[in-house]
Amino acid sequence: MTYTTQMDAARKGIITEQMQIVASKEKMTVENLRQLIAEGKVVIPANKNHTRLSPEGVGQGLRTKINVNLGVSKDCNDINLEVEKAKWAIDLKAEAIMDLSCYGKTQEFRTALLAMSPVMIGTVPMYDAVGMLDKDLKEISVDEFFSVVERHASDGVDFITVHCGMNRATAKRVKENKRLTNIVSRGGSLLFAWMELNDRENPFYEYYDRLLDICEKYDVTISLGDACRPGSINDSTDPAQIEELITLGELTKRAWARNVQVMIEGPGHMALNEIAANMLLEKKLCHGAPFYVLGPLVTDIAPGYDHITSAIGGAVAAANGADFLCFVTPAEHLRLPNLDDMKEGIIAARIAAHAADIAKGIPGARDWDNQMSAARADVNFPRMLELAIDPEKARRYRAESAPECEDTCTMCGKMCPMKNMKKILNGEDLSIL
CATH class of the missing domain: 3.20.20.540 (Radical SAM ThiC family, central domain)
Structure with a gap:
């Protein structure tokens, strides 16, 4: 069956290559996507x-x-x-x-x-x-x-x-x-x-x-x-x-x-x-x-x-x-x-x-934020920089102000709440002097 446009295909029940690619990117069923295109909503x-x-x-x-x-x-x-x-x-x-x-x-x-x-x-x-x-x-x-x-x-x-x-x-x-x-x-x-x-x-x-x-x-x-x-x-x-x-x-x-x-x-x-x-x-x-x-x-x-x-x-x-x-x-x-x-x-x-x-509430939208939060809780700066929306700028800021301890930043230093909570919850000793 032939079609003229993506909307024409969708209305005829045809799944195009473009629909398959978009459905995969969006983590949705191709049939749901086809229906939305047929209705003009996508x-x-x-x-x-x-x-x-x-x-x-x-x-x-x-x-x-x-x-x-x-x-x-x-x-x-x-x-x-x-x-x-x-x-x-x-x-x-x-x-x-x-x-x-x-x-x-x-x-x-x-x-x-x-x-x-x-x-x-x-x-x-x-x-x-x-x-x-x-x-x-x-x-x-x-x-x-x-x-x-x-x-x-x-x-x-x-x-x-x-x-x-x-x-x-x-x-x-x-x-x-x-x-x-x-x-x-x-x-x-x-x-x-x-x-x-x-x-x-x-x-x-x-x-x-x-x-x-x-x-x-x-x-x-x-x-x-x-x-x-x-x-x-x-x-x-x-x-x-x-x-x-x-x-x-x-x-x-x-x-x-x-x-x-x-x-x-x-x-x-x-x-x-x-x-x-x-x-x-x-x-x-x-x-x-x-x-x-x-x-x-x-x-x-x-x-x-x-x-x-x-x-x-x-x-x-x-x-x-x-x-x-x-x-x-x-x-x-x-x-x-x-x-x-x-x-x-x-x-x-x-x-x-x-x-x-x-x-x-787009499916998967919060996943990126949750990964960043997990990296922060773990005081994993390499992972934080990797996840940043602009890694280049984040790395530059990090390099411009080097902390005394690598697993902190110059804002809090040894008073870093993420680092200290991790230690306390793991039963480790804590020194901030």
């Missing part, structure tokens, strides 16, 4: 042309995944550096990379990334349109927009972010409900500008079926972009954001009718007390589709530390239903991140995702 972004892919699942009951953004810009047009970032992201166990390149030889970098990457690759074709077509935004035609999408899909990208939900009605909401930060989505702002300049409907909304044709052909997962995501805590959960979310729910059902897999993108900035309600709202309005969030950043005052504000929001979001976290680096809002920024962002996002998996 996606396996796996373009037919991405031959290096080691597939991952995103959605209900699965480990929270993280995405890393990278790519060239006009001010930082160094393909070799972005390739190096991609290698780091893979080594640091990110499950996805989004190529947000918006200048220069974008296809050259994209194809190199796909050729080397076992992790899923996403793009935002709208970013590439001006550079690829070498035309001013206003002059780009509907057919040309779709030609860019087709190029990305045929190259092998596993998911694409397209801001289909910002139609004329939503744009009107934006204009009538003044925000502090207007539209902060780069793709969303470009589409808003095109709509205003041409007095036209959003082409990806008006001709949505053309987008579905492409995604079905290559089995590209649509990440329905949130053009009206809040760019400040002041703007969260406002009429434009909610109206767009309702539209995304409608577009989700239309995609599922074509067996096209869907993720929903969510807020970027949001006060801590609003996060849980927004996760519930998305799952309700978008029928349980996987939710992909940028942060959310829980305060706007921390340039240079936004990997922390993002990790706080990401942990709360994922614990309350978000399935996929986009990393944020210390360079957010300031500049294109370098390698060190990227590493800090990845580790922060992985901590948030893991903390959420513990809260969600």
Whole structure:
């Protein structure tokens, strides 16, 4: 029996190779996974042309995944550096990379990334349109927009972010409900500008079926972009954001009718007390589709530390239903991140995702923590360093401050409670002088 997409296969009762791999990674039965994919509650972004892919699942009951953004810009047009970032992201166990390149030889970098990457690759074709077509935004035609999408899909990208939900009605909401930060989505702002300049409907909304044709052909997962995501805590959960979310729910059902897999993108900035309600709202309005969030950043005052504000929001979001976290680096809002920024962002996002998996009761999530606790109780520093989420940093900190006794650290020394409790419970003598 033939199938077009992972969702089509799941609905026909076919177990694909990708489903078998993901089920093994997630420690769940492949039949349970197949049912979740059939219902749209889990996606396996796996373009037919991405031959290096080691597939991952995103959605209900699965480990929270993280995405890393990278790519060239006009001010930082160094393909070799972005390739190096991609290698780091893979080594640091990110499950996805989004190529947000918006200048220069974008296809050259994209194809190199796909050729080397076992992790899923996403793009935002709208970013590439001006550079690829070498035309001013206003002059780009509907057919040309779709030609860019087709190029990305045929190259092998596993998911694409397209801001289909910002139609004329939503744009009107934006204009009538003044925000502090207007539209902060780069793709969303470009589409808003095109709509205003041409007095036209959003082409990806008006001709949505053309987008579905492409995604079905290559089995590209649509990440329905949130053009009206809040760019400040002041703007969260406002009429434009909610109206767009309702539209995304409608577009989700239309995609599922074509067996096209869907993720929903969510807020970027949001006060801590609003996060849980927004996760519930998305799952309700978008029928349980996987939710992909940028942060959310829980305060706007921390340039240079936004990997922390993002990790706080990401942990709360994922614990309350978000399935996929986009990393944020210390360079957010300031500049294109370098390698060190990227590493800090990845580790922060992985901590948030893991903390959420513990809260969600994901099978095996606590095992890692229990192993670390056992190593601490045993005062086994080599094992602690081995288990650390960032072993390199942990080893460096340990080496920078050598204790008098190797089985202690310079915080407590001979007063180490772990060491002393172990001795006392083993009936040994104790001296702390």
